[in-house]
Amino acid sequence: MVKSGRSREVEVVSKVSVAPTSAAVTAGEFNFQEYMMGRADDVNTALDQCLPMAYPESVHESMRYSLLAGGKRIRPMLCVAAFELFATRMDTVMPTACALEMIHTMTLMHDDLPCMDNDDFRRGVPTNHKVYGEEVAILAGDALLTYAFEYIAEKTPTEGDGCADPRTVLKVLSYIGRKVGSTGLVGGQIVDIEMEGRSEEASLETLQYIHAKKTADLLDAAVVCGAMLGGAREEDVARLTKYSQNIGLAFQVVDDILDCTMSSEELGKTAGKDEAVGKTTYPSLLGLDESRRIAQKLIDDAKAELSSYDQAKAAPLLALADYIGNRQN
């Protein structure tokens, strides 16, 4: 059995300090730490429960090993926070929040494979194929990807108060598919692999494509699908799309900065890999200071998109933007 990663999660989350953006949420200030810990707990419990052990054991163990190995749960958090800007019934959004983490996990499992990034450590533990073998890691990834779509289709309530319209659920599935597939996340990973060791040929445009696809697209899916499930109008979705694109790009810029400034121990995965394999990054193209300035600008732009909302309800999304800009792993 794999630990749910609750204690590590809490530790990560409690490091984040964010000024409350609204004076009153319930009776007092918005407490980001408390909110994040509560939501991280909800998400980790939901993830643990959504994937019980079953026959054949090896594939389920492998799936649970990576899905429950901790991680920052940023995608489910964003999905829930965007939903809460418009609605309250949590079981409407939770299947999609969990599904996004399944997809994120499977992309890591496949990206870590010897024929791709060939990584030995992830989230502070040996990568999936190091523990279960390549064949199981590939198939468990396939199963997680499949289960993500199945779980949304099967578990999102479509009858009763506060439920999603079944057409909205179809839209969510379609949106996630587009952001994950050959012109989304997978497309980004392909170009990333193709550019490896050819750093000098990579333009800022190519770099931005890779980042937009590999990272920003799934963060965007989290925010937009959370909002859609909450019943957001088109203009809300447009605003949240801008928010998510900015934090998505910031996320990757920060990732690049951390890769060349932190140790493997601090990161929980192999550090300094980008330079070792000659990968083009923001710091390698623009330097560290300029990269940091860009990250901060993106976070500020993201938060500006939320200025017209009730700042109490927007507080989690505002805090998550800061968290993404300031994270240390």
Added chain:
Amino acid sequence: MVKSGRSREVEVVSKVSVAPTSAAVTAGEFNFQEYMMGRADDVNTALDQCLPMAYPESVHESMRYSLLAGGKRIRPMLCVAAFELFATRMDTVMPTACALEMIHTMTLMHDDLPCMDNDDFRRGVPTNHKVYGEEVAILAGDALLTYAFEYIAEKTPTEGDGCADPRTVLKVLSYIGRKVGSTGLVGGQIVDIEMEGRSEEASLETLQYIHAKKTADLLDAAVVCGAMLGGAREEDVARLTKYSQNIGLAFQVVDDILDCTMSSEELGKTAGKDEAVGKTTYPSLLGLDESRRIAQKLIDDAKAELSSYDQAKAAPLLALADYIGNRQN
């Protein structure tokens, strides 16, 4: 650009001779060859159109290479035939029919990888990783799997006469997910890999599990989802489930027989592999004659499930059962 495989498809199909089961469909006899050629053409055209070339080229080329490399299109055919037992508006079923072929194709791409079955040829041409490399084959498989779910969610019409109810589309997505994931197709592949080279330990029960999951489950999804999209009632779905389970098992028994009786050239893939890797098969457990008897019994049982339907409308499903029992590759 990859050929759509139309000529090969027609050749395969025209070999099948099936006695018509009803005197009149339109003005005369049910012409299986004509029906199959027409439907194969529809499916191949739809597959070609559903996945246009796009950036990044490598992943789209890889996806199209395997998706359009011919193949018997049995899953889309079954899906359409089951739909036609209840309804007529073809664009309601075609996205699901195509999606099933995408999923089937991606499982072949991943199963052929060096760390799995390590196959060099498939459908008469080099396997995907032999042409595009392992990393592209894995990612293109991920993209096809993703696109399958996206395509159903995005393209199935849910408004207007003869369209599917959006809740039915969600059921279809959920059903396919269950049949493909860790307790379905992927589960079967895992157990199959785990049993390789341990032939003497494999019981008939294990063999049946592998076959049920690796092959029967997706054929079942094709039939059941086609019927659901056509508006089938619960008792119809129950009957079609029995039909599909029987043809699914028959399909794999015939596959085992062909592997040890045909040449690689005749099969379009490496023959004699099962024995070479010590894989447990029906012939290795029960002998060739008994395996052939079992296959015929399963086909007869499948057809018996359709006896209560208008035999004109059931003709394609009856003929497909015979085709599966008698196929030569």
